[in-house]
Amino acid sequence: MEIKTEIRLGDCKQILKEYNDNIVDLIFTSPPYADQRKKTYGGIPPDKYVDWFLPISEQLLRVLKPTGTFILNIKEKVVNGERSTYVMELILEMRKQGWLWTEEFIWHKRNCYPGKWPNRFRDAWERLLQFNKNKKFNMYQKEVMIPMGDWSKTRLKNLSETDLIRDESKVGSGFGKNISNWLNRDKVYPTNVLHLATECNNKNHSAAFPEGLPTWFIKLFTKSHDVVLDPFMGSGTTNFVAQRMNRNSIGIEIQKKYYDMVKKKIDEKKLVLFEPGEIYGKTKIK
């Protein structure tokens, strides 16, 4: 069965209405943070963030399957020397909407933004909020097991090898790695703290998360041919990863610039599949 990667241009609040109920297995997204990325998105003020987001999360709740999961990557900024509270208010309001706030993963950013201030240190973490429709949901824990033991060494030793196997995916910290290399070793389950560096190699979009992030959650919450949705597509990281992992995906982007960029790359990949002499082996058409 062929994988479909659907890229849409427009406001996700509107576009989502075109989709039926209960069709998505995983929503993974990183919406514009309050008052950030002004140049690209217009910047929602912190005090209006909840009102802006709730109509969208209402649609997300509708299109998500009962067994599906919604992962929301977000972090509140400092305003006037104090942390904003809009993320907490958002969680409280989404629960009233019917969402279950199941878990909060921590993304520890090893290379966080530099800076020096008299009253605070650098911010090195972001929230990955997990929401569900039901207490029972699909979770494939074995897919994200990690090798036990001295893992900084083993990681480094196998870095090049793994990179070759997983084509161009540059993934730090072992998350998102092809762990089939570790079949001979003991493996353990991870915790709810993820260690990944941000990637600085994406020059076309100001705020892409590292590929390891969607990779990890797609492994954990979906199986092959499931449907992944990113309503704030941006540079399309979620969709490219999903495609490579043999998942169907939908990406919605309000800015034509990013839409065009992703659309073009997706189409190029599709074409490659039909070219003679390509190296993708199994995904080659018969």
Place this chain on the structure above:
Amino acid sequence: MEIKTEIRLGDCKQILKEYNDNIVDLIFTSPPYADQRKKTYGGIPPDKYVDWFLPISEQLLRVLKPTGTFILNIKEKVVNGERSTYVMELILEMRKQGWLWTEEFIWHKRNCYPGKWPNRFRDAWERLLQFNKNKKFNMYQKEVMIPMGDWSKTRLKNLSETDLIRDESKVGSGFGKNISNWLNRDKVYPTNVLHLATECNNKNHSAAFPEGLPTWFIKLFTKSHDVVLDPFMGSGTTNFVAQRMNRNSIGIEIQKKYYDMVKKKIDEKKLVLFEPGEIYGKTKIK
């Protein structure tokens, strides 16, 4: 000047009323989490947690100096498959009380509690909420600087050796380790993510945090002879650390068992000060 370690038996909500305004430089505490430690504290139900805590935080706000800091170690538990929201509600209510929610540090527990559940991974982090009375407060950042990580350079050479060094310094992050060993290297400021292992050596109190935690915050927010307060003293970790670091401290504990235990140990230490041949040097009475 001699250091005073004051241990009190009773309900902190009442005991705190005996103290004057603006006398404490740092409050560091880990209150009983909702519905946890039932055997020792009676267990406050999650839905009543905020109401239970607010009268106490009101007293804490009063006794804290305007330049002082309140660090609250807390983590919401899972109830019925969902994360409780009482911590978020508490933050919102404390802000109404007059507290500023300045920052949220993450304590990454390297060796977290074992366990295996079908729908979640092990919880490896806790919140360290920072509250202040004013936007300006005392912060001695240089005291917690850590050696610089030039690991992109060194990881290719001397792999094992350098990894070991880096690992120790990172794990220690200045906690409880003698940083003077690292004078040859340049030092950098830490981030708001702390990596500490939990300590399992305290068999008498069920929920003790590692000494590195109060050590780090006492270094960061107080100077010698300042006053540290722990209104939920438990096994007295905060006070023992404060005493060792030459800070005055107050510890309040509602359970006689823990009170007696800490009281006894504090008194023993005091006696040592008067014994001949003791090694405390400067703190020796004239």
Place this chain on the structure above:
DNA sequence: GTTCCGCATGAATCGATAG
């Protein structure tokens, strides 16, 4: 083909300056 080094640059934040 490696290894090494320099350099640009990030979901940041504060304080000063300008309107």
Place this chain on the structure above:
DNA sequence: ACTATCGATTCATGCGGAA
């Protein structure tokens, strides 16, 4: 007074060019 913009601060990372 109050908001908007800008420069300074700072460090892990990946890239490119050089040895």
